[in-house]
Amino acid sequence: MTVRRIGGATIEKVEELCAAGFRPNRMFPKFDQQAFDVQKHWMVPTHVEAGSDRLVGSVHTWIVKTGRHTILIDTCLGNDKQRHNPGWNKLDTPFLNRLRACGCAPESVDFVMCTHLHVDHVGWNTKLENGRWVPTFPNAKYLFAKREYAHWETERGTQGEGKVNDGSFDDSVLPIVEAGKAVMIESDHQPDPLLTIKDYPGHTPGSIAINLKDDGRTATFSGDIMHHPIQVYHPDWSSQFCWDQDMSARSRRTLLEDCVESNALLCPAHFPGANAGYVKPEGNAFRLEWDEQR
Numbered sequence: 001m002t003v004r005r006i007g008g009a010t011i012e013k014v015e016e017l018c019a020a021g022f023r024p025n026r027m028f029p030k031f032d033q034q035a036f037d038v039q040k041h042w043m044v045p046t047h048v049e050a051g052s053d054r055l056v057g058s059v060h061t062w063i064v065k066t067g068r069h070t071i072l073i074d075t076c077l078g079n080d081k082q083r084h085n086p087g088w089n090k091l092d093t094p095f096l097n098r099l100r101a102c103g104c105a106p107e108s109v110d111f112v113m114c115t116h117l118h119v120d121h122v123g124w125n126t127k128l129e130n131g132r133w134v135p136t137f138p139n140a141k142y143l144f145a146k147r148e149y150a151h152w153e154t155e156r157g158t159q160g161e162g163k164v165n166d167g168s169f170d171d172s173v174l175p176i177v178e179a180g181k182a183v184m185i186e187s188d189h190q191p192d193p194l195l196t197i198k199d200y201p202g203h204t205p206g207s208i209a210i211n212l213k214d215d216g217r218t219a220t221f222s223g224d225i226m227h228h229p230i231q232v233y234h235p236d237w238s239s240q241f242c243w244d245q246d247m248s249a250r251s252r253r254t255l256l257e258d259c260v261e262s263n264a265l266l267c268p269a270h271f272p273g274a275n276a277g278y279v280k281p282e283g284n285a286f287r288l289e290w291d292e293q294r
């Protein structure tokens with residue numbers, strides 16, 4: 001396992017899955033084949049499947065240890081959960097053993113933070129025990145952005161039980177609230193002196209990024225403000241999963257500008273390969289210098 005350092009804090013990625021998924025013309029409504037082909041030389045095969053052009057995506061958690069606290073950022077899909085996506089249905093992965101191998105026993109987690117409440121970011125919030133969904137991390141507070149939670153709670157009211165986010169609100173978010181482990185936060189909330197939060201709405205109404213800063217260095221955990229590294233080069237390519245395409249594109253550009261300004265290590269939720277990198281301005285957009293230390 002590779003441990004990255006930001007000042008006195010450490011970051012480690014724990015992967016649940018990595019697979020080829022959508023073709024880019026399906027993923028991005030603004031997709032342009034020629035622009036995609038210009039970047040293909042470095043994207044194949046790690047980020048784009050050879051031959052098919054399907055986008056390769058990882059589903060992973062970031063473990064942050066600040067010295068004061070152990071924090072998990074985004075909790076993947078989880079085991080035993082009934083989902084319509086066959087690649088995500090009733091998973092049985094050794095994810096918790098992988099966490100333990102990083103010195104992160106479930107009992108040791110102080111905070112669970114979700115960048116947003118989509119199905120692939122909340123799964124391990126809970127586990128199945130005697131037929132019930134219970135908090136996986138018994139000593140953790142789970143921090144949910146107030147605006148994000150309110151959105152999905154309203155959706156549940158209109159769509160009905162078990163329908164929101166393919167059932168994930170009911171099996172991975174509500175049980176946390178019912179267990180009294182949830183804390184609804186605004187973006188001025190600071191769970192640890194090294195952590196700050198910034199709103200980047202658009203992918204979902206309450207999408208946030210989490211900044212870790214120490215000793216003049218910054219890492220930015222950006223969730224799904226970008227799904228794939230091609231979006232660094234084309235920040236106007238919002239995904240088909242974005243709640244508001246234009247707002248998402250604006251937030252993406254702001255996030256990338258913020259990363260340039262603070263020279264932050266960008267740590268998204270689904271980039272495979274080196275998983276993280278530094279954003280540099282290029283023309284009217286950006287490029288990514290991968291952090292190959294992994």
Ligand SMILES: [Zn+2]
Pocket residue numbers: 118120121224269270
């Ligand atoms: Zn995601």
